[in-house]
Amino acid sequence: MNLTDSQIERYSRHIILEQVGLAGQEALGRAKVLIVGAGGLGSPAALYLGAAGVGTLGIADADAVDLSNLQRQVIHHTADVGRPKVESAAERIRALNPEVTVRAYPERVRAANALAIMRDYDFVIDGTDSFAAKFLLNDAAYFAGKPLSHAGILRFEGQLTTIRPGASACYRCLFREPPPAGAVPSCSQAGVLGVLAGVVGCLQATEAIKYILGLGELLTDSLLTYDALAMRFRKVAVRRSPDCPLCGDRPSIKELVDPEEAACELRP
Amino acid sequence: MKIAVNGDAAEVRDGLNVLELLAERQVKMPDMVSVELNGEILARPDFATTIVRDGDQVEFLYFMGGGA
Numbered sequence: 544m545n546l547t548d549s550q551i552e553r554y555s556r557h558i559i560l561e562q563v564g565l566a567g568q569e570a571l572g573r574a575k576v577l578i579v580g581a582g583g584l585g586s587p588a589a590l591y592l593g594a595a596g597v598g599t600l601g602i603a604d605a606d607a608v609d610l611s612n613l614q615r616q617v618i619h620h621t622a623d624v625g626r627p628k629v630e631s632a633a634e635r636i637r638a639l640n641p642e643v644t645v646r647a648y649p650e651r652v653r654a655a656n657a658l659a660i661m662r663d664y665d666f667v668i669d670g671t672d673s674f675a676a677k678f679l680l681n682d683a684a685y686f687a688g689k690p691l692s693h694a695g696i697l698r699f700e701g702q703l704t705t706i707r708p709g710a711s712a713c714y715r716c717l718f719r720e721p722p723p724a725g726a727v728p729s730c731s732q733a734g735v736l737g738v739l740a741g742v743v744g745c746l747q748a749t750e751a752i753k754y755i756l757g758l759g760e761l762l763t764d765s766l767l768t769y770d771a772l773a774m775r776f777r778k779v780a781v782r783r784s785p786d787c788p789l790c791g792d793r794p795s796i797k798e799l800v801d802p803e804e805a806a807c808e809l810r811p
Numbered sequence: 812m813k814i815a816v817n818g819d820a821a822e823v824r825d826g827l828n829v830l831e832l833l834a835e836r837q838v839k840m841p842d843m844v845s846v847e848l849n850g851e852i853l854a855r856p857d858f859a860t861t862i863v864r865d866g867d868q869v870e871f872l873y874f875m876g877g878g879a
């Protein structure tokens with residue numbers, strides 16, 4: 544792949560970086576990143592990866608844009624309310640960077656379709672908002688052998704980790720299985736500081752870019768926690784658990800199944 | 812004795828088990844916390860039988876399911 548003059552200008556601030564250069568920018572152009580969930584985490588991730596010139600972005604989301612999304616889901620605009628999120632996301636990425644191929648999956652990622660969707664991608668970003676979806680993506684990435692950036696946010700806090708299946712700690716190494724329904728607030732009813740989603744989604748995009756470029760140290764075997772009120776980041780070292788039901792020594796999960804859907808509710 | 816909980820120094824009494832430590836630290840929903848002791852994730856059934864020792868590094872890892 545040879546970059547055109549306008550591409551060299553568009554990506555000049557990347558290309559001028561010694562660690563990226565023309566070769567790195569071309570690698571970004573060849574890369575395919577799947578973003579599951581075009582919401583609070585997925586919006587900034589998709590915008591920055593599109594701007595960065597990642598050649599193919601897959602966006603999977605079954606929902607339509609709601610007015611209450613706009614406080615943080617910055618890829619969707621007011622006029623998009625009611626439209627499928629994959630449509631407004633694709634439109635915005637193309638407007639930002641027409642060189643990006645956007646593939647829209649207007650569906651929920653489930654055991655039945657996850658491996659087929661992931662197959663063609665180099666890196667997966669978890670921007671989902673339920674434990675069932677997060678466990679499913681963790682398991683699917685393991686079976687598909689795809690690197691995954693997992694993240695979760697709640698109120699003023701977020702956390703993320705990067706998983707290289709079989710080589711570094713997976714989500715189940717840390718959290719064996721989804722919590723009981725209603726036990727933990729997960730999303731809408733709990734509230735979330737909008738900009739927090741932006742910070743964490745951008746960190747996920749950073750991991751995707753580093754992975755593609757082979758730069759720096761990935762957030763593998765680490766859980767990075769972010770407390771926006773204390774403005775504190777902490778990196779907690781974690782490791783693969785021999786008892787992990789997925790990637791441990793005697794796995795009990797041998798094929799991809801849909802985890803039980805925990806209700807997204809706050810108990811009084 | 813002195814331990815570290817999520818990176819912060821904490822003074823706790825001798826002989827405390829992990830379940831008691833969760834209570835002492837006022838973790839409201841202990842079922843929803845993964846506990847890492849000196850780099851190893853503890854199995855939940857071992858919380859009550861695992862005694863915290865001087866100098867231990869304890870990490871409470873919380874479920875966070877949001878993202879949209």
Ligand SMILES: [Zn+2]
Pocket residue numbers: 712713714715716717783784787788789790791
């Ligand atoms: Zn694992």
